Amino acid sequence: MTERPGYTPDHIVRAMSLPRRVGVLVAGLGGLAGSTTIGLLWATEPGALPAGTKLVFAAMILVGVTWACFAGWALIRRPLFAVDRVITGWLAATFSFLTTGGTVAVAVNRTSTVGVLAAGGLGLILIVVSSTMLIRARAYRATLLARKRELEDHKP
Amino acid sequence: MDRVGRDALLVVRAQLGDRKALAELVGHWHDPLWRYVRRMLDGPGRADDVSQDVWASALKALPRLQQPERFAPWLFTIARRSVTNHLREKYTQADPVDGDGTGDDDISAVLDRAQVAEGLVGLPVREREVLILFYLHDLALEECAQVLQIPSGTVKSRLFRARRLLRDSLVEKGYSS
Numbered sequence: 001m002t003e004r005p006g007y008t009p010d011h012i013v014r015a016m017s018l019p020r021r022v023g024v025l026v027a028g029l030g031g032l033a034g035s036t037t038i039g040l041l042w043a044t045e046p047g048a049l050p051a052g053t054k055l056v057f058a059a060m061i062l063v064g065v066t067w068a069c070f071a072g073w074a075l076i077r078r079p080l081f082a083v084d085r086v087i088t089g090w091l092a093a094t095f096s097f098l099t100t101g102g103t104v105a106v107a108v109n110r111t112s113t114v115g116v117l118a119a120g121g122l123g124l125i126l127i128v129v130s131s132t133m134l135i136r137a138r139a140y141r142a143t144l145l146a147r148k149r150e151l152e153d154h155k156p
Numbered sequence: 157m158d159r160v161g162r163d164a165l166l167v168v169r170a171q172l173g174d175r176k177a178l179a180e181l182v183g184h185w186h187d188p189l190w191r192y193v194r195r196m197l198d199g200p201g202r203a204d205d206v207s208q209d210v211w212a213s214a215l216k217a218l219p220r221l222q223q224p225e226r227f228a229p230w231l232f233t234i235a236r237r238s239v240t241n242h243l244r245e246k247y248t249q250a251d252p253v254d255g256d257g258t259g260d261d262d263i264s265a266v267l268d269r270a271q272v273a274e275g276l277v278g279l280p281v282r283e284r285e286v287l288i289l290f291y292l293h294d295l296a297l298e299e300c301a302q303v304l305q306i307p308s309g310t311v312k313s314r315l316f317r318a319r320r321l322l323r324d325s326l327v328e329k330g331y332s333s
Contacts, residue, residue: 005190006204009182012211016175079216083173144172147224151165 028071029095035064044110082141089134096126167224196239210235229302275322283318
């Protein structure tokens with residue numbers, strides 16, 4: 001049988017490019033952080049916003065949420081290797097801290113104590129979840145590195 | 157380093173996120189996987205579609221592979237599942253009854269890969285796939301058993317029957333046993 005496959009191995013692994021996936025992740029987390037901040041600004045605005053401003057805020061929130069959904073969908077469809085998980089963990093932790101800082105600052109300036117506690121509580125949940133993801137990702141990578149060393153030591 | 161050790165190290169490196177190791181792993185198994193699918197299905201175009209689906213499923217599940225040294229049987233198990241799904245639409249044959257043969261006969265001595273490949277055409281699916289895995293991909297009996305999800309003894313008996321069918325087919329085509 002002299003037939004050959006109609007595609008190459010490169011075709012299979014091309015979709016696994018790390019920069020492309022990190023780019024998608026940054027866009028998704030950026031969209032999520034942006035839409036959360038704009039939503040908070042809108043919710044804590046003391047007076048009624050003009051119709052045009054409301055329309056722009058709604059559009060920006062929609063764009064941010066759409067990017068977050070797209071990133072989630074794109075990452076779920078692809079395998080997450082150890083380095084991807086560690087990068088995801090770091091990015092998620094960074095965005096969680098930044099978003100929490102931003103929302104608490106807005107709440108302090110614009111809302112009551114209850115609002116500050118609510119923003120702080122939500123931020124704390126985000127930080128705990130993202131930090132747990134990061135810790136687990138680093139532990140998974142450490143386990144694989146140990147396994148790799150073990151296999152290399154058995155190399156003849 | 158033997159094939160199993162080489163694959164295990166490449167799998168762990170790929171699980172860590174080493175794209176070169178992933179490319180090397182795919183490079184090693186690209187042709188064997190395609191040939192397995194091609195011999196089980198009609199037409200190279202269909203083999204391309206199915207084998208690409210197999211790679212997509214395998215790479216998605218690769219980070220969860222707990223035993224990297226079992227990569228080959230794991231990959232062929234995924235391939236077999238995809239092939240079975242495609243064949244199910246075409247074949248509705250009843251399960252053949254497994255025999256009790258021990259699996260050793262004189263045909264082993266004279267078989268070579270070209271003869272096996274030629275004689276495979278026209279064999280029933282179950283016999284064809286066990287010959288492909290054992291002779292053309294050099295999987296061990298235990299590995300064949302894992303892929304086919306049957307005991308090693310059944311692999312032996314299936315090989316015994318497959319070789320007899322293959323011998324008959326080759327004799328018909330003019331080869332002497």
